[in-house]
């Protein structure tokens with residue numbers, strides 16, 4: 001097998017000082033989808049993830065918990081392993097930097113570089129960020145000597161240190177990137193790295209004497225290896241740099257690293273420089289993704305808005321979470337996570353588009369064809385068009401996956417699914433059946449079955465559980481995940497006995513979902529107290545005497561003397577009139593103009609702030625502590641102005 005059919009992809013190895021969050025899940029899911037896809041394209045694909053277990057952060061976290069660093073990492077790394085199970089991650093290996101296999105490689109590389117003079121001893125003095133474990137040059141410090149990454153105060157530090165002669169290899173790395181534009185993806189990050197390389201790249205401090213929790217330097221044990229120098233090497237350890245030259249030969253030339261945009265300098269500058277010094281190929285590509293915010297805000301523990309991937313998988317299913325993360329934002333860009341958007345995608349893309357297509361098709365095959373896919377003639381122009389789109393989609397998806405454009409690939413697949421749903425409406429199989437046009441009906445059912453058989457293959461890397469269920473419902477043998485996309489031949493599904501149709505992605509009832517997520521107002525503070533104050537009973541005639549009508553607010557004017565009142569002009573269809581309403585604190589004029597509302601049309605005129613008010617606008621209100629929430633009461637659907645509300 002040539003290198004073109006091999007693929008090795010890695011996630012960053014995650015720090016185990018904390019529990020996994022959406023950022024960890026995102027990179028790992030993206031790598032998982034890519035490796036699953038490559039396997040289905042017939043590649044010998046290898047997928048590595050793992051944990052970064054040395055360094056100051058871990059030592060500090062362990063101290064805070066009253067554990068030894070080893071106890072901490074032994075415990076916390078299991079959270080990551082567990083999460084990958086829950087999210088259906090198909091990694092081939094999970095590396096921990098505290099493993100002996102890794103410690104030996106780090107020490108051997110360190111020694112090799114020292115022996116050849118590329119690591120030398122010196123002393124280092126500078127401004128240091130303890131949590132980030134980085135020296136920060138004066139030029140990139142934040143205000144008041146703070147870390148440009150985490151914003152925390154820097155401290156001065158002087159220590160004896162080993163240095164890696166990074167600067168020596170910079171011209172070779174620049175030359176490499178000039179010839180390999182795919183070396184850093186996307187282009188914006190490539191440009192960032194090139195301009196950094198054209199600036200001053202200093203020799204790198206690669207050892208520490210200030211902490212104990214690290215890999216000892218052979219022959220000088222008061223030093224431990226700097227955590228990033230240690231961590232980057234994991235990618236080589238795992239594919240047998242020291243222990244299995246054959247495996248290393250097989251996968252190293254095709255390695256791609258996926259990382260968040262914040263750690264590209266380590267991956268696109270330091271690591272390749274280390275590899276050049278070691279005489280090893282630099283990675284084919286480093287692919288950088290953007291960062292997730294949550295409901296428009298930066299994710300942080302102090303804000304309490306950290307998205308817990310375990311919880312998302314439990315509430316919505318691993319497939320939906322995986323699908324959402326890759327569909328929602330173009331890979332490489334920053335994205336904003338919101339559960340409401342996730343629910344929207346579940347209902348529209350998964351339940352509606354894909355789920356309905358499967359359900360409708362299977363039910364028709366059962367009702368009209370005894371549950372067996374008919375061997376129809378697939379020569380109607382519509383059939384030919386759908387087939388051509390399917391075949392073109394396979395090629396277009398492959399192009400998108402080449403550039404890690406996951407969202408593009410999903411858009412293409414869903415365009416194909418959407419086309420098939422439209423095809424059902426265009427061909428109306430129920431009419432064909434009624435009219436006894438059996439030959440045509442067979443062609444339609446067979447085409448739809450083929451659409452689904454192909455779609456199952458295309459969605460399998462993204463929604464592995466759902467795809468397997470589709471495969472089974474379609475009556476296919478074996479697992480969808482061992483299929484090869486390119487072996488698919490249109491029409492070969494005829495004759496298959498389909499399985500029972502079951503709902504794949506249940507629709508989420510939005511009203512119920514909102515209710516479940518809305519914190520109930522505190523009874524004492526809010527609605528409880530108000531609800532207890534009932535008005536005296538009235539009879540039906542008493543209620544009828546209130547003339548309620550649908551109106552539209554056409555103009556909103558401020559009343560300069562009043563903090564609460566707006567002067568509204570409302571249209572009742574048969575007349576326009578002025579109403580003064582005490583809703584100014586809750587709405588801007590532009591939020592009211594054009595809105596429909598229900599008004600009391602027969603209220604006696606009253607003068608408010610010198611203006612005659614002819615009626616009243618209905619609104620619901622609730623008090624929660626200091627805040628009052630007010631919403632207008634409006635008809636749920638379009639109805640002529642002036643209609644009575646009874």
Ligand code: ME8
Nearest residue numbers: 012013014015023024052231232259260261291292
């Ligand atoms: O950096 N959105 O580990 P780590 C998207 N151990 N990605 C995010 C994110 C967010 N809000 N927050 C974090 C390390 N990430 C090192 C790696 S590799 C040799 C060593 C991403 O656990 C971040 O960009 O702090 C990074 O790629 C990854 O999570 C791991 O972060």
